[in-house]
Amino acid sequence: MDFTLFSTLVINGLAMGVIYAMLAMGLILLIRAVGILNFAQGDLLMFGAFISSSLILDFELPLFIMIPLALLSFCIVGLIFMFAIYWPLRKASYPAATIIATMGASIVLKEVATFIWGALPRSLSPILTDEAGKAAILYIGSVPLQWQYVLIIVVGSILIFLIFMLFEKLYVGKMMQAACQDAYAANLLGVPTIVTIAATYMIVSVLASVGGYLVAPIFMVRNTLGTLQLRAFAGVVIGGFGNIKGAIVGSILVGLIEVFSTVSFSGYKDVTVFLLLIVFLVIRPQGLFGEKIADKA
């Protein structure tokens, strides 16, 4: 393996890892906020990709109008998602019901996307292109890197960093965390839990959907994009228990492993990622950054 190939693979792996990390972070935020494992996370990504493709291809909006409009519609999708899937079920007596409902939501999102935009994959051109309309390429020394991958890493990392800061450092984030830990007590202290939960859902939707917009030029916009969430699940477990930092590192690891194993044994690339996951579960069930698993009584 020469240096050019190696560095291309590293960049591709990091880019995919960042995408998985965006999904994984959303998963953890939802688990912490409402205790729900969201099986429609990948489909939110898919929906985001379709919305942005629609704004670009159907409405032909310039980038500076398209981006705020896209963000707004991602927020609305998140809100609708919350009021359809979480709100009616928040007092469900059967804990699996909420998870099954997200599985239903996954089907609905897929079918609605097929219904609106058709079953054929749509191709979206990269965000940065050269004069000929091809993907722009960044040369570092003699190593060619696709701008799209670099852009994924930069934009994704910034977004992840900002949301991490929001939750860990700002007062609003503290309020949101309080609402997660004990909704009743937080309500008594004047934290509007419905607003914080709605905000969490919107953030999660934006994270996933921006990921969708960023990967769309690579995988094309199709309704099977949702399967990316399985890698995010792997990243969450490898990283550690309900730990955002761990989930991000784990997801990036998954992205890198996936890319390198594609080169070595293409047919079995899924095996490497998920076998690693199972090995991790056996040897170190608490994940890379997790603490020893303990039960809350």
Added chain:
Amino acid sequence: MKYKIWIGIVALGVFIFAIPQVLEGYSMNVMNVALLFSIVAYGISIMMGMGGQLSFASVSFMGGGAYFIANVCTNRFGINMPTLPALLLTPVVFAVIAFVIGLFLFKLKGTYFTFSTIALVQVAYTFFNNYKPIFGGADGISGIPTLNLFGYKFTSYNKWFYVIVACVIIVAVLVERIRRTQLGRSLASIRDNETAALTLGVNVYMTKVIAFSIAGALAAFAGALWCMHGKFVGADMFNYANAAQFIIMAMLGGVNNTIGIVVGAILVKVLPELLRSLQAYMQLIWGIAIIVLMVFMPSGRAGLYERVREKVGSFIDKNKPGTGKEQPHETSSKA
């Protein structure tokens, strides 16, 4: 209560008698497959309904059972077992395999256990789809012999129907039985409160592993029947989407309702065939139906009946004190 059992038996008799008269060919195939799938859903019912553990792994064990039969009954490796012993051996083999896998996976709890079963499904599917020598790769394996019961060959779908119904009844009775044993009650206590179960002396870890093993055995048995029934096994059946479908099946019927499971399986498999004109919208309708179901009757269609009966029952019981019955295995969790 007595008359209810008789009504049930009569209804079952009518079902067994009438279905083969009405259906044949393709529609009989759909009905058979729906019933086969209900066996897998019973495994999920043990895991999720009784134990509260969401596991996707059943579909992989189903695949394992199917490929097991496809290898030992077709002379691929010079082994050519008669079909009946092979069929009976499958659940035993996969109970052991599932037991060993369960020992590892149940080091994790709750959501993380679910993740690990998803990983298992992915790994198994990739091997089924790629490894040619054992699993036939993407082409699958065809030419699997049909079941040979003491010289009687099940050559048509209508003949198969009776075998499958018999198997479903046996499994249903078994599940209903497990619900009332120590294992079933231990599982229910784990579902409702794991810590409390632990303090009361329930071996939480082992109970879960045994439940996983039973679910795996049931799924493998269904897989073995499925591949003999269709004479073909391919990897597409055993992917993540189908794993989710089985869970939806179990939830639709009422995850703790022994009869509801069959109803759920028939709903998911047969209804789309009946409503051909709505084919394009069918998936969408399913998705919405699942969400609505979870909102209004979280323990499934049959759960609605129980809830109504509970409400009406408590109203009647107020006038007749002392008739309220306890049904501990059907309490829903508040965790």
